Amino acid sequence: MKIVLNGEPREVCAEILSDLLVECGFSGRVATAVNEGFVPAGLRIAHKLADGDRVEVVAPMQGG
Amino acid sequence: MKSFYGTQLSNPLMLGTAQYPSPAILEQAFRDSGAGVATVSLRRESGAGQTFWQMICELGVLILPNTAGCHTVKEAVTTAHMAREVFDTKWIKLELIGHTDSLQPDVFQLVEAARILTEDGFHVFPYTTDDLIVGERLLAAGCEVLMPWGAPIGSGRGLNNEYALRAMRAEFPDVPLVVDAGIGLPSHAAQAMELGYDAVLLNTAVARAGDPAAMARAMMLAIEAGQLADLVDPIEARDMAEPSTPVIGKAFLS
Numbered sequence: 001m002k003i004v005l006n007g008e009p010r011e012v013c014a015e016i017l018s019d020l021l022v023e024c025g026f027s028g029r030v031a032t033a034v035n036e037g038f039v040p041a042g043l044r045i046a047h048k049l050a051d052g053d054r055v056e057v058v059a060p061m062q063g064g
Numbered sequence: 065m066k067s068f069y070g071t072q073l074s075n076p077l078m079l080g081t082a083q084y085p086s087p088a089i090l091e092q093a094f095r096d097s098g099a100g101v102a103t104v105s106l107r108r109e110s111g112a113g114q115t116f117w118q119m120i121c122e123l124g125v126l127i128l129p130n131t132a133g134c135h136t137v138k139e140a141v142t143t144a145h146m147a148r149e150v151f152d153t154k155w156i157k158l159e160l161i162g163h164t165d166s167l168q169p170d171v172f173q174l175v176e177a178a179r180i181l182t183e184d185g186f187h188v189f190p191y192t193t194d195d196l197i198v199g200e201r202l203l204a205a206g207c208e209v210l211m212p213w214g215a216p217i218g219s220g221r222g223l224n225n226e227y228a229l230r231a232m233r234a235e236f237p238d239v240p241l242v243v244d245a246g247i248g249l250p251s252h253a254a255q256a257m258e259l260g261y262d263a264v265l266l267n268t269a270v271a272r273a274g275d276p277a278a279m280a281r282a283m284m285l286a287i288e289a290g291q292l293a294d295l296v297d298p299i300e301a302r303d304m305a306e307p308s309t310p311v312i313g314k315a316f317l318s
Binding site: 006007026027028029030031032033036037038040041056057058059060061062063064 | 080081082083084090103104105106107108109112113114116117120129130132138139142145146147149150151217218267268
């Protein structure tokens with residue numbers, strides 16, 4: 001399936017958001033959004049991905 | 065000192081975590097200043113996020129995530145939800161940028177986002193202008209803190225409109241007020257506290273200084289001085305001189 005992950009086009013096997021995080025090596029404190037909508041951590045396991053989905057995975061960063 | 069959504073700050077310096085020469089210097093700046101709050105953000109995970117998170121936890125300060133760079137209500141609200149989950153806090157420094165050059169807040173969208181987030185249970189710290197009516201609208205939307213700008217973010221210009229900030233303090237005597245952005249020098253921070261502000265939020269002035277840790281300490285000393293001065297009833301300025309040394313009893317020598 002083709003998705004866009006953090007702005008980059010990717011070909012992935014995962015069909016569920018939680019599987020995608022594992023497949024792409026994300027761990028620790030991250031938050032997710034799919035197609036500009038927040039997906040809480042507890043709902044990732046039930047969130048099915050579709051071709052062309054835009055997935056954002058963000059983490060703590062320096063800020064002012 | 066006023067509480068921020070029921071929380072007392074250990075001291076009135078809120079310090080940003082961006083732009084430091086190294087993580088070690090960032091850490092030193094927090095230790096040397098004793099800043100009570102660290103502002104942080106969320107960005108696409110590239111591997112550095114978890115190390116940064118670990119370091120922030122070790123600072124032992126309160127964490128205030130921001131929505132920096134957001135230009136729409138939807139973007140800011142989504143970012144706030146992500147921040148609440150990642151940082152495990154209801155606090156959100158709500159930034160809704162309206163102008164690319166000045167980074168001036170879009171106060172119309174700000175009020176709307178503040179209302180939505182307050183209804184969702186967030187404790188909103190709105191980065192706003194010094195406009196009194198906007199301040200009223202933010203309070204009506206549920207905000208219990210206001211954070212007017214001193215000057216544009218990163219400009220180091222100090223308090224561009226002291227009159228407006230003074231008016232804001234007078235208009236909202238019971239609301240915790242924070243001067244957020246524009247501070248360049250310790251004297252600016254002291255001035256904000258002398259006006260009766262409850263805290264100062266700054267980043268660039270410390271992080272970009274030649275010695276950030278020493279500047280952080282200087283900011284803290286200035287904030288303490290300004291805060292103390294405000295509490296002890298400073299004199300009014302006057303136009304003419306008034307001798308401080310007694311005139312009576314001066315020896316007749318001419």
